[in-house]
Amino acid sequence: MLAGVLFASVVIGVAVGPVWIPPQKIAAILTNLVVPTNRTWSDAEAIIVYQIRLPRTFMALLVGAGLAVAGVAMQALFKNPLADPYVLGASSGAGFGAALVISLGLVSAIFVPPAAFAGAVIATFTVYALSMIGPRSSVSLLLLSGIALSTLFSALISYLMFVAGENLHQLVFWLMGGLWASRWEYVEITFPIILIGTIVIYAYARDLNLMLSGEESAQHLGVAVENLKKILLVTVSFVVGVAVAFCGIIGFVGLIVPHVVRTFTGPDHKALIPASALFGSILLIWADIVARSAIPGSEMPVGIITALLGAPFFMYLVWSRRKNIF
């Protein structure tokens, strides 16, 4: 069912945009990619469909799925309903990396994504290192160091914004998150990372189920807890790193999607992970459709839409299921 909705969302994502292109033309342009079709469209229309809307919709699909699955993994690992993919400081780490190169004047797309990616990965590993007690990492220390590091990086970002001068708007838009820069090259990099990340997390679905009963009992039931933590943290930092690198900081998807999906699938990760991936994709595709249509001809950061739609819905969800939220 969700897969059908996702397919429909992709179709609508390609059909809708500030420039009106009749559906039969879009269909012809897409058919032409597979079998040569009678040319009824202009070059500009083909470019809009193939080079702008398609990569953008696929990017939304991938990033939505990646953030949602990363959120599922983090909530299970921390046994905490407030955990999200950014809980280990990946977003502020990435933000700092991007802010640093932007404020140095290295504003092009060659520098910003790698810097953001490096920032996300470094932040996650720093937090992990800080949480070690002997050979094991403590979950509450992970959370606390994550919060502390996020605060530190946020302050550094604010400082860089304060001194950024004319590069300020670049930084501001990047931090609000958006899919406007999507192109096939980015899809090609993002696709394998998020696909592998999702598969890795899904492979540990059984272990994540056992983690819900607590770290100790999971250990007794044969889960190599420390190993699992390392693998999930590395996987999540890569998934979030690539998402943030190309699309900036898109909030709320990784937090609300797992909660919404859990109300339908229950807590079993074998169903929760794939369903969250699909629902995350659908949500971000729609948020992006709203972001690029809300003000015709203009671009709104998609992070505004996800938070604007996500926060009230989440509040309703928490309220309506206040007895049994996690």
Added chain:
Amino acid sequence: MICAVLLATLGAGCTQLSSNQTTQSGGITVTDDAGRTVTIAQTPNRIVSLAPSITEDLFALGLGDKVVGDTTYDNYPPAAVNITKVGGFSTPNIEKIVSLKPDIVFASSLNNDTVLSTLSGYGVPTVVLDPHSLTGILNDLSLIGNVTASTGNSSALVANLTQRLNKSNATSNAIQTRVLYLVWNDPIMSAGADTFEGDIIARAGGINVAKLANVSGYGTMSKESVVALNPSVIIANSAMNSTVIEQIKSDPALTTVDAIKNGKVFVLNSDVISRPGPRAFDAMDQIIEIINQASQ
């Protein structure tokens, strides 16, 4: 966030003809671009400028030696660099300004309202300049001339610039070239209706595609709209370095755009094109040349 606020304030306030009247004590009362009525008791000898464009105005009016404070961004004319800095553009240091004992502070619409009201509280008169067109810039030059009792200089400068403006109207009326002015590329940001950059493009014989895409003030533009509106000239602000310009030229989504296809992407010094001061008229001349060259 900060940027959004900046952009919002840019849209506020409107250019109006400066009205002024002499008070009994020899002082002068004017209405500034933010619609505020300001009384200046005596001819100012110590001036603080809170925007690079205003510093350029003051120097062009021969008032450079009276400027006792400006911002860290002020770099033109070269003498402006050595003037005492009162802080950044949107973040001036009030103590520093007050310690310079200015008779008047000229601010832009980008300056914080709190800064202005605090200064007024210290008895320092503040005048806001917010031109949205080339004639708006001329009005502001006259306004500064009135306030500083240097109308001789300002009328001469305004007359000279008006002449250039009229000449441009005569030469560029016939040409209608679609121009995209790029403030930034990721996301695409441009200057639409009600901006002096938009006015420059129109006077240089261009059609501002950002205006066609309903951008008002400074705002983002979707790539789709750029492809559909197909500008034949792209004028990029030099805030985008050569790597960024190369990226724009090689963007697979922009291959059908005439300006990219025909190599008509031009980079203009951002200090010249984005400051609403006397050099905006130089930007106009440069864009006239670009458009003439591109339409041949």
